[in-house]
Amino acid sequence: MNQRRVSKAIKIGKVTVGGGAPIVVQSMTKTDTRDVMSTIAQIKELEDYGCELVRVAVPDTKAARALSAIKMEISIPLIADIHFDYRLALMAISAGVDGLRLNPGNISQPDKVTAIVHAARERNVPIRIGVNAGSLPKRANPKMTTAQQMVAVAMEQIKLLESLNFDLIKVSLKAFDVPTTIEAYRDIAQKMPYPLHIGITEAGPPRSGIIRSVAGISPLLYMGIGDTIRVSLSAHPREEVIAAYEILKSLDLRSHGPILVSCPSCGRAEVDIIELAQAVEEKLMKIDKPLKVAVMGCVVNGPGEAKDADIGIACGKGKAVLFKKGKKIRTIQEKDFLSVLMAEVERF
Numbered sequence: 189m190n191q192r193r194v195s196k197a198i199k200i201g202k203v204t205v206g207g208g209a210p211i212v213v214q215s216m217t218k219t220d221t222r223d224v225m226s227t228i229a230q231i232k233e234l235e236d237y238g239c240e241l242v243r244v245a246v247p248d249t250k251a252a253r254a255l256s257a258i259k260m261e262i263s264i265p266l267i268a269d270i271h272f273d274y275r276l277a278l279m280a281i282s283a284g285v286d287g288l289r290l291n292p293g294n295i296s297q298p299d300k301v302t303a304i305v306h307a308a309r310e311r312n313v314p315i316r317i318g319v320n321a322g323s324l325p326k327r328a329n330p331k332m333t334t335a336q337q338m339v340a341v342a343m344e345q346i347k348l349l350e351s352l353n354f355d356l357i358k359v360s361l362k363a364f365d366v367p368t369t370i371e372a373y374r375d376i377a378q379k380m381p382y383p384l385h386i387g388i389t390e391a392g393p394p395r396s397g398i399i400r401s402v403a404g405i406s407p408l409l410y411m412g413i414g415d416t417i418r419v420s421l422s423a424h425p426r427e428e429v430i431a432a433y434e435i436l437k438s439l440d441l442r443s444h445g446p447i448l449v450s451c452p453s454c455g456r457a458e459v460d461i462i463e464l465a466q467a468v469e470e471k472l473m474k475i476d477k478p479l480k481v482a483v484m485g486c487v488v489n490g491p492g493e494a495k496d497a498d499i500g501i502a503c504g505k506g507k508a509v510l511f512k513k514g515k516k517i518r519t520i521q522e523k524d525f526l527s528v529l530m531a532e533v534e535r536f
């Protein structure tokens with residue numbers, strides 16, 4: 189794993205992004221922001237899953253007016269996602285949001301950007317320059333590759349913000365195409381000092397979307413690029429948060445709740461290991477201890493993996509051996525696999 193790129197630290201509310209801080213997990217609500225109660229409820233659920241920054245869409249003035257009520261009821265920093273109308277950004281700043289996301293593809297007139305930057309500077313509100321391959325401004329040079337165009341648009345916007353004496357900047361360059369995304373981030377990471385929000389946009393429903401996101405986000409993180417991540421899925425946003433932590437845990441970049449090791453099962457298994465692993469995974473979701481749990485199907489790799497975990501079971505016909513910190517604790521009967529394993533997890 190490469191050393192992490194050194195980026196400038198910025199504060200979004202109480203959360204530090206960049207400057208070597210832990211990689212921040214964020215998501216976006218899928219409720220109608222004008223429906224304050226539903227939006228608050230969804231954000232609180234995301235908080236429970238470990239979401240550290242949340243973004244809400246601000247499509248109109250009614251949504252902008254809802255922001256202060258939402259902000260009052262939640263514990264994590266709130267970011268307003270603004271497109272097209274710069275006045276909504278001004279309203280969001282007045283409402284007390286902790287950050288803004290602007291798309292240079294649809295708010296590009298310098299006077300409007302200037303008005304937003306002045307208001308953001310007064311209240312120390314960072315701005316994410318969120319370039320999206322699907323909404324590049326018309327002025328982007330079509331002779332360049334998409335990745336080059338994305339970088340050029342972001343750099344132009346960065347220069348505009350810097351010329352206004354503003355440096356509370358975060359940048360994202362998202363595309364659906366994974367190689368384009370990686371190329372764009374690698375390029376801009378060397379050109380400017382600001383923290384990077386990384387992700388694959390419109391990645392799809394969970395099955396394909398998580399794989400596409402992992403394919404794009406993991407190589408960047410491995411290269412040391414990325415200060416905050418969002419996994420964009422056509423699913424409830426809790427799935428985005430769960431997937432983001434799984435990526436970070438897989439790369440040893442964050443610890444967050446348990447890690448589950450389970451074998452894929454095969455013709456040697458004499459218990460339904462797939463059903464058992466899924467039931468254990470479901471129960472582990474509600475546990476926030478950072479421990480490693482193993483559920484293994486037979487004696488081939490079972491005892492080794494189970495011993496290596498904090499708590500593990502290696503199953504045989506109708507029974508399993510329970511391991512704790514590498515030591516055999518007892519034999520358990522098949523009907524008790526789940527309950528005994530989870531009791532040990534609770535006790536650990």
Ligand code: SF4
Binds near residue numbers: 452456484487
């Ligand atoms: Fe098959 Fe045993 Fe390996 Fe599981 S641990 S995949 S049951 S050989």
